[in-house]
Amino acid sequence: MIKLPDNFETFDEKRKKGFIALMEEKEKGKKVVGTFCSYTPIELILAAGAVSVSLCGNSEQGIPEAEAILPKTLCPLIKSSFGLAISDKCPYFYFSDMILAETTCDGKKKMYELLNEIKPVHVMHLPQGQNGPLSIEAWKEQIKQTAKYLGDFFNTEITEENLHNAIVERNRIRKAILKAYEVTKLVPSPVSGYELSSIIEATDFHFTDDDIVEYLETKTNQLLSNYKPLDPNKKLRPRLMLTGCPHTGVRDKIIKKVEDLGADIVVLDSCAGPRTQRILVDETKDPYEALAEKYLKINCSVMTPNDGRFEDLKAVIEEYKVDGVIEMVLFACHTFAIEAHKTKKFISEELGLPYIRIDTDFSSSDSAQIQTRLEAFLEMIS
């Protein structure tokens, strides 16, 4: 039976609405699969007739609950995702029929074992490197097995045709997201990084693909029509890239703050950013082969080596005319923290651009320090 969580009455209005909206979808018979990472081949979920929802925690919510079980010294993203899940506070997790996850960083993959105690979790084995022997073959096999798993789970069969259609659909959405991101290629950018990230995040809450594409196209056209050439009496605001760990949990702390201080974030360079969206799935190939290729091309610090990230950084920095780079590393994210050493070298020595690294979590305790760093960084650039 579909019912609301026991603690429903204690939620605020927004959360209540989220629950009700999703419950209505469920009552119509929608199947929901929760995901945590950009490596998840969403096409499989669509081909199984389900919708995917992203479950990444992005606030302090859930962290106290999570810390009762998980180590305190764990990445806040993992803690908050887990805490929201176990405390029934996230409608998306609550109404998910199952979770589709991958072996990415150690914290996440071990957390999935605990999550599996409350909800079925299927963990795909992602290779640790993109170019290792058999990486692509192994990943393709994982995708095939997952298709089988999803088919069995939802009592359906994922046919090549279903999968092909899902690929075409997802590519359409990717192109629409990329178009929206590309608005900031204009100089000066007609939209703040903060607003753009809210627009794109909102696609998580639209359930049909047509809705998403239409919504994105409308927004993109609106933004494009807002463009005004630079007032000759004014100085161009510095154009910055935000790279590093997924940044939805630090939108206010970093994106909003640096934009209030007088810069524009023109590239949101996370695993969901332009560099990932522009890799389409080849629609002409065997769908499994094509999916394996596309998803393994994502450049994340969980891969070793992760040299593709640097090629991406260079290309995106040039295309979006970036003046400086902020790298955000979440506490206890070892892969990004270690890789940051290379990123810094690459950005400052090879590309000759100013670089600053900010280590933080989702709390507001360090906002004064972050403000000083960002302010000093902007003074350094201008």
Added chain:
Amino acid sequence: MFFVGIDIGSTASKVAVRGQKELEFVLPTGWNSKETAFQIKKNLFDVYGIDVTNNDVITISTGYGRVSVPYADKTVTEITCHAKGVQVMHNLKSCTIIDVGGQDTKIISIKDGNVDDFTMNDKCSAGTGKFLEIMCNRLGLTIDELFTFANKGKVLQISSMCTVFAESEIIGLMGDGNKREDIAAGVVDSVATKVKQLATRHGLRNNVILTGGLSINPIFIKILSEHLGQPIIAHEKGRFAGAIGAAVIAQK
């Protein structure tokens, strides 16, 4: 014209004036930086006849309390101000600044007259003035005495980097009957080690300049330069680097 730079730090507030008059003074920050800012305004007027509300006075505030100076015409971060101050004081185009502050320690590299990179340690009090202050209290010494003792002692390793644990470690060392000189030497060594870690991670250029309250302390300079394996340049007005920088920026 008067150009006033006010650097409100966590323990001390430094003021520098440039232009028609050239002077510096320092006040303890106290618990309320707004109050301190008011006191500075009063001092400038009563003692030096400078009225910050006049049109011929331009004031820039900096430091962690920079936003608490209601009469400032502009705020600039301590990073930029330190860099500016050091450059005019030392007449250098490229150098690395180590600023050991009350609450944070920063390393700033300057290349061709501009800040090129900086690192701040502000999450934890190891390697800052705060650490020294707490240990001094524990040992019943003033800061100056701590260094005099340290200079005579043999370093007793303090292994905890965390201030709270280091404090208990010191209590233990005192209980074991160790000499105060040796413990003091351990405390200073711990600060120098932590500063060295931060500096090495950041990368040092030639011309290492020390600023902040400890920059007039020859014993700290000696110990830190031994740790870094590099000479350290200091200025008698080193603690005013941020304030002087702010005043010089106001001049532009």
